[in-house]
Amino acid sequence: xxxxxxxxxxxxxxxxxxxxxxxxxxxxxxxxxxxxxxxxxxxxxxxxxxxxxxxxxxxxxxxxxxxxxxxxxxxxxxxxxxxxxxxxxxxxxxxxxxxxxxxxxxxxxxxxxxxxxxxxxxxxxxxxxxxxxxxxxxxxxxxxxxxxxxxxxxxxxxxxxxxxxxxxxxxxxxxxxxxxxxxxxxxxxxxxxxxxxxxxxxxxxxxxxxxxxxxxxxxxxxxxxxxxxxxxxxxxxxxxxxxxxxxxxxxxxxxxxxxxxxxxxxxxxxxxxxxxxxxxxxxxxxxxxxxxxxxxxxxxxxxxxxxxxxxxxxxxxxxxxxxxxxxxxxxxxxxxxxxxxxxxxxxxxxxxxxxxxxxxxxxxxxxxxxxxxxxxxxxxxxxxxxxxxxx
Numbered sequence: 001x002x003x004x005x006x007x008x009x010x011x012x013x014x015x016x017x018x019x020x021x022x023x024x025x026x027x028x029x030x031x032x033x034x035x036x037x038x039x040x041x042x043x044x045x046x047x048x049x050x051x052x053x054x055x056x057x058x059x060x061x062x063x064x065x066x067x068x069x070x071x072x073x074x075x076x077x078x079x080x081x082x083x084x085x086x087x088x089x090x091x092x093x094x095x096x097x098x099x100x101x102x103x104x105x106x107x108x109x110x111x112x113x114x115x116x117x118x119x120x121x122x123x124x125x126x127x128x129x130x131x132x133x134x135x136x137x138x139x140x141x142x143x144x145x146x147x148x149x150x151x152x153x154x155x156x157x158x159x160x161x162x163x164x165x166x167x168x169x170x171x172x173x174x175x176x177x178x179x180x181x182x183x184x185x186x187x188x189x190x191x192x193x194x195x196x197x198x199x200x201x202x203x204x205x206x207x208x209x210x211x212x213x214x215x216x217x218x219x220x221x222x223x224x225x226x227x228x229x230x231x232x233x234x235x236x237x238x239x240x241x242x243x244x245x246x247x248x249x250x251x252x253x254x255x256x257x258x259x260x261x262x263x264x265x266x267x268x269x270x271x272x273x274x275x276x277x278x279x280x281x282x283x284x285x286x287x288x289x290x291x292x293x294x295x296x297x298x299x300x301x302x303x304x305x306x307x308x309x310x311x312x313x314x315x316x317x318x319x320x321x322x323x324x325x326x327x328x329x330x331x332x333x334x335x336x337x338x339x340x341x342x343x344x345x346x347x348x349x350x351x352x353x354x355x356x357x358x359x360x361x362x363x364x365x366x367x368x369x370x371x372x373x374x375x376x377x378x379x380x381x382x383x384x385x386x387x388x389x390x391x
Contacts, residue, residue, distance in 0.1 A: 101160060110201040113175070113194075118146040119206060120156035120166040132213035135165040136384060137203055137240075139225030139232075141247075142180035144367055146170040149222070152366020153359050155377045162381065167206055169199060183227035184260035189252065191235040195228060200236045215391070218384040220244030222359055222368065223294060227251070230283075230302060237279040241389035244380040246286040247357050249298045250305050266295030280309035282346040282387040286376045288355025296351070303349045307338055320345065329372040331355060348383055350374065 104119040122133070136159065140149035146168035150156055156166040171179045181188070181195055188194035199219075207214055219240045221229035226248020233243035234251050254260035283306040287299025319336035320343075326332045331352060338347040352360055352373060360376040362369030 108198070108202045108205060110198040113198045114172060115198060115202060116146070116170045116172075117202065118150060118168040118170070119210075120150070120159070120168075121210065122156075122160045122163050122165065124163070131163075132211050132216075133163050133165050134216035134218070134385060135167060135203075135207060135212045136381070137167045137169065137199070137217070137219040137229075139169065139181060139199075139219065139221030139228050140171070140179075141221070141223035141225050141368055142176075142178045144179065144222075144225075148366050149225075150366075152362045152369045153222075153377050154363050155220075155381070158375075158377050158381055162385070164381065164385075165206075165210060165212055167203065169202060180224040181221075181228035183224055183231055183249065183251075184254035184256065184263075186255050188228075189231055189235075196232045196235045199228070199232050200239050203239055213388075214239075215389040216241055216385070217389075218242045218244070218380075220246070220380055221248060222246045223248060223357065227253075233281050233283070234278050237281050238389075240281055242282040242284070242384050242387040243280075244284045244286075244376075244383070245299070245302055246359055246376055247288065247291055247294050247299070248285075248302065249294060250301045253298065253301070263298065264294050266297035278309055280306050281389075282383070284348040284350070284380055284383040286350045286352060286360055286379075288352040288357065288360075288370075290354050291357045293357035299349065299351070303336075303338070303347055306347045319349075325374075327361065327372060327374040331360070331370070331373045333374050346387070350376070350379065 101123045102121040104121065105116070106119065107114060107116045109115075136155060138149060138153060138155055140146065144152075150166075150168050159166050171181055173179055175195075176182055183189070185194070188196065190196065203217060203219075206212065207217060217240055219229045219232055220243065221227070223246075226245040227250075229243055230245050230248060231251045233240045249263050253263040283302065285299050285302050285306075287294075287296050289296045320339040321337045323335050324332070325335065331354065333353060334351040336349045336351075337345040338349075340346045350360075355370055355373055358368045358370040358373075359366075360370050360373030361378070362371060362373075362376070364371045
C-alpha cells in the first residue's frame with residue numbers, strides 16, 4: 001500500500017468518524033478508482049452531523065431510500081477499518097485528536113440477531129477523561145432509522161456539552177419490514193430473549209468498550225421505540241437506570257398484531273401482577289393528547305404501571321407536584337411528578353396539549369417531530385442525570 005492510497009483511506013476514516021458518511025463513501029470510491037494518481041478533496045462546506053431527511057409528513061419512501069444508502073453501507077465502514085488497521089493515520093487527522101467528538105457506525109450480533117448502530121462520542125478534555133461518562137440509548141420509531149432519529153431528536157447535540165455518549169441502534173428490516181421494534185410479540189418482551197436481549201447486550205458491549213458509567217445508562221424511544229424502551233427497562237433494570245417513553249405503549253399491552261392495534265387505539269390491557277411486581281427504573285413519559293396513532297391512554301397507563309411498580313403510588317393518589325406551562329413556541333403542557341415513599345420524583349408525566357404523534361421539540365429535518373413543542377430531549381436528559389442507578 002503506497003503513501004497516497006494510505007492518505008486517501010485515512011481521510012475517509014476521518015470523514016466517517018466526523019459523521020460525513022456520504023463524503024467518506026465518495027473518498028473510498030475515488031481511492032479505489034484512481035489508485036495512486038490523485039488525492040480526494042472533501043467539500044469544506046459539508047456539515048458533520050449524521051444525515052437525516054424528511055420532516056413530519058414527508059413521504060416515508062423518500063426518507064427510507066436515502067437513509068438506507070447511508071446506514072446500510074456497512075461494507076464501506078468495513079473497508080475503512082480493514083484498510084486503516086495496519087496504517088496509523090497521519091497526525092493531521094483531526095478526528096483522532098483527544099478533544100474531537102466522533103460518530104462511529106458499527107454492527108453488533110447476539111443470539112443470531114444483528115443490529116447496526118450509530119454511536120456519538122462527545123468531545124473529551126483532560127479534566128473529564130478519567131471520569132466514566134453517562135450514556136443514553138435511543139430507539140427510533142417505525143419507518144425511521146438511526147440517522148433520521150438522531151437529527152430529529154437532537155439528543156446528541158444536547159448531550160455534547162454534558163459529556164454524554166448517545167447510542168442509536170437501528171432495527172433490521174428483515175426483523176420487521178417497517179423497521180418497527182417488535183414490542184407486541186411475546187418473544188420480544190422477556191429478559192434473555194429477542195430484541196431486549198440484543199439491545200441490552202449491545203448496550204453493555206458499548207459501555208465496556210468506551211468507558212461508560214454503568215450506573216448512568218438510560219434508554220428512551222419514540223412510538224414502537226418507546227414501547228421497546230419500556231420493555232427493555234423492565235427486563236434489564238440492572239442495565240438501565242431510567243427510562244424515557246415518548247408516544248409509546250405499556251409493556252405487555254399486546255401479544256400479537258390484533259391486540260397491538262387495539263392497544264394503539266387506547267384499549268391497553270391492565271398490567272399483570274408479574275408486571276406490577278417487576279422492578280421498574282424511574283420513568284419519564286411524554287404523550288400528546290391529540291395523538292391519532294397511539295392513543296394518549298397509553299401514556300397514562302405507562303405512568304400508572306410505573307407508579308404501582310416503583311412505589312410512587314404509596315406516596316398518595318395524586319402527583320407531588322403539578323404544573324401547567326407552554327413551550328417558547330406556544331405548545332401547552334401539563335407536567336406531573338410523582339414521588340416515592342422517600343420523597344424522590346421517580347415518575348414524571350408530560351401531557352402535551354394539542355400535540356400529535358411526534359417527538360416534542362424536535363428538529364424539522366427529522367421525521368415525526370414537532371418543533372413547536374417543549375424540548376423532550378432536554379427534559380429527558382435532565383431526568384436521566386438526576387437518576388443514577390442505586391445499588
